[in-house]
Amino acid sequence: MFDRFFQQAEERSGDNDVPIDTSNVPKHIAIIMDGNGRWAKKKGLPRIAGHREGMKVIHRIVEKANDLQVKYLTLYAFSTENWKRPKTEVDFLMKLPEQFLDKELPKLKRNNVKVRIMGDESVLPVHTLRAVHKAVDETAANTGLILNFALNYGSRHEIVNMVKQIGEEIESNTLSPADINEKLLTERLLSSGLPDPDLLIRTSGEIRLSNFMLWQLAYSEFWFTNVLWPDFGEEDLEEAIRTYQQRKRRYGGI
Ligand code: IPE
Ligand code: IPE
Ligand code: MG
Numbered sequence: 597m598f599d600r601f602f603q604q605a606e607e608r609s610g611d612n613d614v615p616i617d618t619s620n621v622p623k624h625i626a627i628i629m630d631g632n633g634r635w636a637k638k639k640g641l642p643r644i645a646g647h648r649e650g651m652k653v654i655h656r657i658v659e660k661a662n663d664l665q666v667k668y669l670t671l672y673a674f675s676t677e678n679w680k681r682p683k684t685e686v687d688f689l690m691k692l693p694e695q696f697l698d699k700e701l702p703k704l705k706r707n708n709v710k711v712r713i714m715g716d717e718s719v720l721p722v723h724t725l726r727a728v729h730k731a732v733d734e735t736a737a738n739t740g741l742i743l744n745f746a747l748n749y750g751s752r753h754e755i756v757n758m759v760k761q762i763g764e765e766i767e768s769n770t771l772s773p774a775d776i777n778e779k780l781l782t783e784r785l786l787s788s789g790l791p792d793p794d795l796l797i798r799t800s801g802e803i804r805l806s807n808f809m810l811w812q813l814a815y816s817e818f819w820f821t822n823v824l825w826p827d828f829g830e831e832d833l834e835e836a837i838r839t840y841q842q843r844k845r846r847y848g849g850i
Pocket of ligand 3: 630632
């Protein structure tokens with residue numbers, strides 16, 4: 597009975613005729629862009645065709661988010677676990693940032709978007725890094741939407757590295773255990789400088805985090821959809837935001 601109630605509430609909020617409340621747009625949206633492989637399989641295409649199609653969705657979602665005055669958009673593009681995939685697929689995925697930016701960087705610059713990267717860069721191919729750093733450098737002065745690509749990102753890896761660094765600083769007496777608090781840890785994560793996501797979106801029907809922003813998502817609202825990433829459109833983003841706007845965020849209060 598309660599399930600039915602919640603389902604109805606969510607369906608109502610997802611109604612297309614409920615306008616988006618422009619005073620309550622999530623400041624930071626994080627998206628786990630999932631389902632490229634299944635999209636391709638459904639069409640009898642190789643998995644990489646799904647990744648290519650998924651890449652095309654990004655610019656529309658960035659534009660829509662920008663229009664809606666979202667300030668930060670974090671996109672999970674490649675996880676620290678995705679290296680387990682066949683080499684041909686990984687190689688293809690590592691070429692996508694170049695392909696995307698070759699085409700989209702001029703537009704991102706025109707739209708005042710600022711590009712950032714969040715992940716372990718030490719093992720990324722040089723060609724991938726070159727493209728991403730070029731975009732980061734050339735958009736550094738922009739003041740609009742901050743587009744944060746999680747590339748070779750894994751939350752546990754991020755936390756382990758942070759703890760290691762803190763351990764070294766304690767050992768060398770540049771940090772005292774008494775200085776460790778939530779603010780310090782937040783500033784030491786790869787997302788340093790970004791507020792926690794208000795809204796997490798995951799496509800493709802998987803209801804899990806897959807090692808994404810475990811610390812940062814502590815109080816985020818989650819929205820899951822069965823839509824596969826290559827089919828994700830502006831209207832889906834709007835639906836997620838409308839649903840978000842129906843939620844009561846309590847942060848432990850009443
Ligand atoms: C998401 O799509 C893209 C990446 C993880 C790089 P998938 O490739 O995971 O697609 P599915 O989950 O196999 O359908
Ligand atoms: C999460 O998707 C990573 C990205 C979208 C980049 P996966 O497809 O790798 O996640 P699992 O394996 O289904 O948990
Ligand atoms: Mg997947």
